[in-house]
Amino acid sequence: xxxxxxxxxxxxxxxxxxxxxxxxxxxxxxxxxxxxxxxxxxxxxxxxxxxxxxxxxxxxxxxxxxxxxxxxxxxxxxxxxxxxxxxxxxxxxxxxxxxxxxxxxxxxxxxxxxxxxxxxxxxxxxxxxxxxxxxxxxxxxxxxxxxxxxxxxxxxxxxxxxxxxxxxxxxxxxxxxxxxxxxxxxxxxxxxxxxxxxxxxxxxxxxxxxxxxxxxxxxxxxxxxxxxxxxxxxxxxxxxxxxxxxxxxxxxxxxxxxxxxxxxxxxxxxxxxxxxxxxxxxxxxxxxxxxxxxxxxxxxxxxxxxxxxxxxxxxxxxxxxxxxxxxxxxxxxxxxxx
Amino acid sequence: xxxxxxxxxxxxxxxxxxxxxxxxxxxxxxxxxxxxxxxxxxxxxxxxxxxxxxxxxxxxxxxxxxxxxxxxxxxxxxxxxxxxxxxxxxxxxxxxxxxxxxxxxxxxxxxxxxxxxxxxxxxxxxxxxxxxxxxxxxxxxxxxxxxxxxxxxxxxxxxxxxxxxxxxxxxxxxxxxxxxxxxxxxxxxxxxxxxxxxxxxxxxxxxxxxxxxxxxxxxxxxxxxxxxxxxxxxxxxxxxxxxxxxxxxxxxxxxxxxxxxxxxxxxxxxxxxxxxxxxxxxxxxxxxxxxxxxxxxxxxxxxxxxxxxxxxxxxxxxxxxxxxxxxxxxxxxxxxxxxxxxxx
Numbered sequence: 001x002x003x004x005x006x007x008x009x010x011x012x013x014x015x016x017x018x019x020x021x022x023x024x025x026x027x028x029x030x031x032x033x034x035x036x037x038x039x040x041x042x043x044x045x046x047x048x049x050x051x052x053x054x055x056x057x058x059x060x061x062x063x064x065x066x067x068x069x070x071x072x073x074x075x076x077x078x079x080x081x082x083x084x085x086x087x088x089x090x091x092x093x094x095x096x097x098x099x100x101x102x103x104x105x106x107x108x109x110x111x112x113x114x115x116x117x118x119x120x121x122x123x124x125x126x127x128x129x130x131x132x133x134x135x136x137x138x139x140x141x142x143x144x145x146x147x148x149x150x151x152x153x154x155x156x157x158x159x160x161x162x163x164x165x166x167x168x169x170x171x172x173x174x175x176x177x178x179x180x181x182x183x184x185x186x187x188x189x190x191x192x193x194x195x196x197x198x199x200x201x202x203x204x205x206x207x208x209x210x211x212x213x214x215x216x217x218x219x220x221x222x223x224x225x226x227x228x229x230x231x232x233x234x235x236x237x238x239x240x241x242x243x244x245x246x247x248x249x250x251x252x253x254x255x256x257x258x259x260x261x262x263x264x265x266x267x268x269x270x271x272x273x274x275x276x277x278x279x280x281x282x283x284x285x286x287x288x289x290x291x292x293x294x295x296x297x298x299x300x301x302x303x304x305x306x307x308x309x310x311x312x313x314x315x316x317x318x319x320x321x322x323x324x325x326x327x328x329x330x331x332x333x334x335x336x337x338x
Numbered sequence: 339x340x341x342x343x344x345x346x347x348x349x350x351x352x353x354x355x356x357x358x359x360x361x362x363x364x365x366x367x368x369x370x371x372x373x374x375x376x377x378x379x380x381x382x383x384x385x386x387x388x389x390x391x392x393x394x395x396x397x398x399x400x401x402x403x404x405x406x407x408x409x410x411x412x413x414x415x416x417x418x419x420x421x422x423x424x425x426x427x428x429x430x431x432x433x434x435x436x437x438x439x440x441x442x443x444x445x446x447x448x449x450x451x452x453x454x455x456x457x458x459x460x461x462x463x464x465x466x467x468x469x470x471x472x473x474x475x476x477x478x479x480x481x482x483x484x485x486x487x488x489x490x491x492x493x494x495x496x497x498x499x500x501x502x503x504x505x506x507x508x509x510x511x512x513x514x515x516x517x518x519x520x521x522x523x524x525x526x527x528x529x530x531x532x533x534x535x536x537x538x539x540x541x542x543x544x545x546x547x548x549x550x551x552x553x554x555x556x557x558x559x560x561x562x563x564x565x566x567x568x569x570x571x572x573x574x575x576x577x578x579x580x581x582x583x584x585x586x587x588x589x590x591x592x593x594x595x596x597x598x599x600x601x602x603x604x605x606x607x608x609x610x611x612x613x614x615x616x617x618x619x620x621x622x623x624x625x626x627x628x629x630x631x632x633x634x635x636x637x638x639x640x641x642x643x644x645x646x647x648x649x650x651x652x653x654x655x656x657x658x659x660x661x662x663x664x665x666x667x668x669x670x671x672x673x674x675x676x677x678x679x680x681x682x
Contacts, residue, residue, distance in 0.1 A: 097519045101538040102530070108518055110544070183551040184432055186439050195437070203434040207441065210430075211547045216518035218552065 002072065002137050003324045004144040004293075004302040006047050007040050007060040014071040015040070015062070022127040029074070029125045031194075046079075047298045051155045054079040054121065059148065061300075063128065063141045066324060073128035073141045077149065079156055082118030088204050089117050089163075089250040089259060092226065095212065109215040111180075111226075113208055117250060117259065121149070123162035126236045133235050136304045136338055140291060142239045144302035146269035147293040147334050151300070159263045161250075162240060165233035166257025167225050176256035179222030184209050192254055208253060225256040233257065243268045273336035274311055280329045281316035284308050289338040292317070294325050301325045309335060339472060340658050341479035341637040343384040344396040344409070346377045351406040352398070359462045383414070384633050390490060391418035395483070399463065399476045402658075407467040408476045411460035412483065415492055417453035420537035424452055424585045424594055427561060430549065444550040444561075448543060452585065452594070455492040456484070461571055471624060471639050474672055477574045479637040481604040482628045486668050488605070494598050496585075497575055499568045501592030502560040511591040514557030519543055527589060540588060561591040568592075577674055578603045608670035611649040615656050615663045618643040625649065628668040629659040636660055639672050 007015070012033065019031040030036060043060035051057060056079065063073035081087040091114045094107030123145055128138050149156045168174040168189060174181075177189035184207050185192050195203065215223055227247060229237050237260070244267050245260035252259070264270050275295065286306035292315070293302035303324050308316055315333050317325070327333060344352065349370070356368040380396040382388050393414030398406045416422045425446040433440040458480055463473055484491050503509045503524070512524040519542045520527050531539055550558050562582060564572050572595065579601045585594035599605050604626065622641040627649070629636045640655035649669050661667065 095544055097542040097544075099538045099541045102542075104520070104542060106521060108544075180552075183443065183549065184441055186441055203437050203439070206434040207432045207437075207439060209432075209549060211445070211549065212544065213549075213552060214518060214544065217514060 001066050001303060001320060001324050002140065003064055003066055004061050004140060004300075005064060006298060006300055007043050007062050007074070009037075009040055009044070011062055011071060012037055012040060015074065018071060018074055018127055018129075021129075029127060043076075047300075051079075053154065054083075054156050056080060056083040057155065059145075060125070061141070061144060061148075063132075063137060072132055072137065074125060075123070075127070075141050075145055076125035077145050077156070078122040078124060080118075081120050081122040081161065082115060085202065086115045086205060087118050087120075087122070088208065088253055089114060090213075090253045090256075091116060092215070092249045092251055095214070110212040111215060111251070112212045113210065113253065114250075117161055119157060120159050120161045120261075121157040123160060123240070126162075128235075133232075136289060138235055139239055139338055140302060140304050142236060143243065143269045143291055143336075144293060146243065146267055147273060147291060147302055147336070148300055149264065149267075150270040150273055151293065151295045151334060152297060153264065156264070159261065160245075160267065162236075162245070162260050163252050164237045164257050164260060165230040166252055166255030167228040167230050168255060174225065174255045175219070175221035176225035177254055179218050180209070180213060180256075181254055189254065196254075204253075222256070226251055227256065227258040229257060230255075269336050273334045275332050275334050276312070277314045278322065278327050278329055278331045278333055279314035279316045280319070280322060282318045284316055284318055290335050291338055292321070292325060293334045294327050295332045295334060296326070299326055301327075304338060307335070339402070339407075339475055339638060340400055341397050341410075341475055341635075342400060343633070343635055344377055344380055344398045346374065346381060348398055348406055349374055349377060352377070352409065355406060355409060355462065355464065358464065384635065386632060388414070390414035393490065395480075396460070397476070397480060397483075399467075399472065408463035408472065409460060410458070410462075410476045410480055412480045412491075413457045413459065414490055415454050416457050416496075417450055417455075421450050421540065422452050423537070423540040423543070423588050424449055425548075425588055425591070426451065427550070427584045427586060428547075430547070446548040446550060446561075446586075448540075448545060448547070448588070449585075452494075452496055452596075455494040455496050455596070458495055458497045458575070471672055473570065474574055475626065475637070475639045477571065478578065478604050478626055478672070479628070481578060481602055482608055482626055482637055482668060482670060483635060484599060484602075485605040485608045485670075486628055486630055487632060488599055491599065494596050495580070495602065496594055496596040497572075497580065498587050498594050499572050499592045500565040501587055501590030502563050502565055503590065509560070509590040510554065510556035511560050512589055514554040515548070516543070516589055524589065531589065543588060557591070562586050562593045563591070564593055579606075603674050604670050607674075608668050610666055611644065611647055611669050613656060613659075613661050613663055613665045613667050614645075614648045614650040615653055616643070616650040617652060618650055624672040625651075625669045626672045627651070627655070627659060629661050630666055630668050634660065642669065 019029045046057035059077045090111040095110040098105040172190045174189040245262040247258045250259040383393040395412040399408030430443045430445040509524045580595040580597040582593045618641045622643045625642040638658045643650045
């Protein structure tokens with residue numbers, strides 16, 4: 001059985017493997033032992049903190065196979081984007097070009113650097129082993145974060161965003177980067193993404209274009225990258241889109257990948273999940289698949305389970321499920337259909 | 339040959355000239371009504387009846403048979419009635435000490451910094467007359483006029499030179515920039531601009547600075563580059579002290595060259611002298627001579643000999659200038675020293 005739980009220090013060696021395998025552009029997962037260690041410590045502290053309103057906490061989760069202890073994926077929630085340093089994005093809006101005398105008025109899309117998304121809760125660092133892409137495990141890894149937010153809303157903002165990895169080719173070249181970022185950063189795309197995971201991000205603000213970039217002036221391949229998803233980011237995108245997330249006018253400044261946005265009240269796993277007591281039952285006549293999580297903080301667990309579930313009634317779980325979730329008869333669990 | 343103010347009676351001759359000039363010089367409208375309007379306007383300017391902001395001094399080059407063979411113009415001031423836009427090619431530096439990265443990015447800044455200056459423009463010389471000192475007389479005559487009547491002009495003279503374009507008249511700079519904001523081709527925009535809608539067109543341009551690195555390479559390559567056809571005209575002005583200080587046209591990125599009045603050779607070196615009639619010797623240098631009149635302005639070139647504060651010219655030259663011996667003239671050698679040295 002696969003379970004989601006908060007990261008622990010002993011996970012470091014396995015996390016290094018995951019970081020090494022992760023897609024360029026999943027910048028929150030640095031392929032660097034020291035930084036990963038810091039990230040784990042930071043997450044442990046975040047789970048330990050008594051939080052009344054969201055701050056700089058980062059909650060780091062891993063997906064573990066309980067049969068062999070193998071880590072098959074990881075994902076994160078940053079409580080407040082832009083809390084420690086500004087969260088940069090490019091806003092794609094129309095510049096209106098108008099002349100009354102010539103009777104001309106039209107909009108020219110322009111990309112402007114902004115910090116509009118500061119203050120939102122950010123989902124990031126989503127990575128799963130290739131064989132599990134588009135499986136229930138992938139849903140679990142992504143949506144368990146939403147279940148966690150539902151259980152601890154005071155720790156998060158009223159709206160959640162995430163950046164989906166933008167298009168780059170098999171050689172790791174991003175046409176958007178080549179047309180925009182390269183001029184300002186003087187670095188290859190992959191190197192820039194690596195630096196984002198590694199160093200302080202102050203270099204972003206130091207080097208990024210301060211004036212608008214007019215979209216029609218960009219080469220066509222770069223224009224085509226605006227809002228375009230990397231094929232390997234499609235799974236992450238689809239899961240959240242089904243959850244009620246929508247694209248907006250913000251894109252990633254490196255690769256042009258889209259940003260997804262949703263208010264807590266509009267997110268399916270938050271708004272529609274139900275909390276009820278556990279009823280231990282070792283002979284479940286399963287009728288459907290569900291995501292189930294406990295309501296703990298440091299002891300948070302979430303699994304995919306086949307249940308005979310009826311809204312408003314206690315949730316029957318078998319022994320293995322109870323063990324995975326670390327719950328017993330009478331504990332509270334949160335349930336939503338997969 | 340003389341340079342004199344254009345008059346309404348030149349209408350027919352100028353229309354013929356304008357038709358020859360098309361498409362080289364859309365500045366001289368081949369439209370009778372518009373041209374007549376401009377001629378009446380320029381007559382009032384030379385009569386001192388027009389404010390500097392609206393003054394348009396149109397000169398013609400006329401041969402001894404009273405045939406008009408060329409045209410040039412001066413404006414009292416640009417940008418005082420409607421905004422005058424240029425780009426300044428400046429620099430933006432982005433630097434990250436931690437990463438050891440520093441980027442110097444040429445950037446176009448939209449500005450109105452030429453407001454209130456005076457513009458030399460609309461130079462056209464009939465192709466069969468492009469010889470001898472005709473081009474210099476037509477171009478520099480204006481500068482001598484400015485020297486005489488400096489109070490009618492701004493602190494600087496500027497000239498907008500046509501930018502690079504392909505054989506179809508398409509500008510790579512326009513294609514990479516302006517086109518996206520106007521949704522029209524360069525020739526159409528150019529035409530609108532010449533018809534007086536330049537400020538309206540400029541209103542469509544983004545106000546924020548533009549990084550040149552986001553333009554196409556072809557567009558970047560023509561910033562500040564004059565069209566080969568304008569090079570002779572540009573050479574005459576740069577010899578006079580005009581320089582390119584980084585201002586370019588917002589449509590085709592052609593260079594805007596400029597000079598403070600005091601730094602223009604014909605203005606700085608010109609002097610008031612007393613006209614004398616005689617026979618300058620064969621080696622006498624050629625002078626550019628102005629009769630110091632506004633409405634009856636006449637400017638010509640002639641071999642002349644300077645003795646003290648008098649300038650000796652032949653009888654025909656005096657006749658061209660409509661002056662008598664003892665009258666005052668403003669004069670300057672036609673060629674600057676450097677050019678003379680090269681010519682020798």
